[in-house]
Amino acid sequence: xxxxxxxxxxxxxxxxxxxxxxxxxxxxxxxxxxxxxxxxxxxxxxxxxxxxxxxxxxxxxxxxxxxxxxxxxxxxxxxxxxxxxxxxxxxxxxxxxxxxxxxxxxxxxxxxxxxxxxxxxxxxxx
Numbered sequence: 390x391x392x393x394x395x396x397x398x399x400x401x402x403x404x405x406x407x408x409x410x411x412x413x414x415x416x417x418x419x420x421x422x423x424x425x426x427x428x429x430x431x432x433x434x435x436x437x438x439x440x441x442x443x444x445x446x447x448x449x450x451x452x453x454x455x456x457x458x459x460x461x462x463x464x465x466x467x468x469x470x471x472x473x474x475x476x477x478x479x480x481x482x483x484x485x486x487x488x489x490x491x492x493x494x495x496x497x498x499x500x501x502x503x504x505x506x507x508x509x510x511x512x513x514x515x
Contacts, residue, residue: 391495392463394444439510443503450498455491458484 448456454476461467469484478484 390440390444391459394441394448439503439506443499443506446502447495447498450502451491451495454487455494458488458491459495462488 451459457472457476458469461469461472469488470481472478473481473484476484476487478487
């Protein structure tokens with residue numbers, strides 16, 4: 390999921406998702422008009438969209454150094470050794486530890502943003 394989000398981000402630097410309150414209302418209206426199995430499908434699509442949006446926002450909230458460290462995992466052209474000097478790390482182990490810490494920050498931020506989005510959706514849906 391992270392790799393796909395990174396690739397999509399790399400394709401379009403704006404990284405904006407055109408989903409607004411109107412689209413959420415359209416999803417809810419279409420869910421009300423369809424059969425239960427289709428409704429589940431719409432809910433699954435909405436859940437996937439929320440996860441994608443949360444990942445996108447979480448990546449935007451990370452600092453530039455963390456983003457570069459995480460990109461190395463997805464981009465085979467860069468290595469951590471190359472970034473060691475670029476980002477000012479003293480040792481390779483420090484780079485590896487920083488990357489691990491960035492992953493932990495990203496996961497925590499994704500859950501925070503996802504919960505925020507779900508709360509917003511539930512308040513708008515009522």
